[in-house]
Amino acid sequence: MLINSVRHCPLCDARTSGVTFPYITKFNAVQFEYHKCVACSSVFVNPVPDSQTFAKMYAKAVYHDFNYEAPAGWSYADSANLLKNYLPTAAKVMDYGCGVGAFLKALAQEGFKPYGVEFDEDAARFAGQNANCETFSVDHFLALTDKPEFDAIHLGDVLEHLPDPASTLKNLLCYLKPGGVLFVEGPLEINPSPVYWAARTFGAFKRILRPGLVGSDAPTHLFRTGAKQQLAFFLLTEPRLELISWAVYETGWPYTEGGTVKRAIAGIALLIGGKHLFGTTFGNRFRGVFRYQHALPALGVTESGIVPEGCK
Secondary structure, eight states, X not given: OOGGGSOOOXXXXXXXXXXXXXXXXXXTTEEEEEEEETTTOOEEEESOOOHHHHXXXXXXXXXXXXXXXXXXXXXXXXXXXXXGGTSOTTOEEEEETOTTSHHHHHHHHTTOEEEEEESSHHHHHHHHHHHTSEEEEHHHHHTOSSOOOEXXXXXXXXXXXOSSHHHHHHHHHTTEEEEEEEEXXXXXXXXXXXXXXXXXXXHHHHHHHSTTOOBOOOOOOSEEOOHHHHHHHHHHHOTTEEEEEEEEEOXXXXXXXXXXXXXXXXXXXXXXXXXXXXXEEOOSEEEXXXXXXXXXXXXXXXXXXXXXXXXX
């Protein structure tokens, strides 16, 4: 593959520095490479899966029915409870990428009004029945003529699945009320952590011993990043976002479910997770809460004035 045929980094738009861990995988008869960004060091999939591959990857029967258990050290209830610090009772909250509705149910239990959006239509329908609330597929939601407004938007383990996370984020913010809350959480797959270091080391040895090895996992995570890169993405993509809370923590996943050696590595990761050492915070997940202002004070735009570009 020619270097100039590779797409740019989805987080900072810089070019690639070459193939890196986890190297190569083949899914739906297409070979996908993992490239490292020359600027921010994030890792991203090339090429972007086409619509047919996306549909195959995210069909409810093969993805949602197997991947929506909260990992160890993290719960939907904890996330819903955190929102109570920033929102009044009965606030309307959209969960974009709601899966089968687990977080929607947690929102309802905390007194919020949940509203779900999901890529797969079958999963969206199931989530609505599961959580007894209004849900839409992404296509249906974006086609609504009367745009709903929300007090908060939640993205839980969603950004890493998006081909163009910046555009999606900007578009979603158009549905947020002035002063509303953006709550994002997800994986930090190249952040300092004993689990990440071990996985990368094992992967490197495997590549040396079997240089022609191609994986078979679906490339569901279109980018892998660290805490600093992830936070920079939000603040650079949308200057109207004001950081309220940022936390990095560790779950030990997936090594918590492995053999003796992997569980020991996970234990060390959990021990130092969230600690700030040598200029970095150890951990494999983040939670970020932002307040969205529909104005850029430096430009003299008021909340009731000019509509942000992309929301018209």
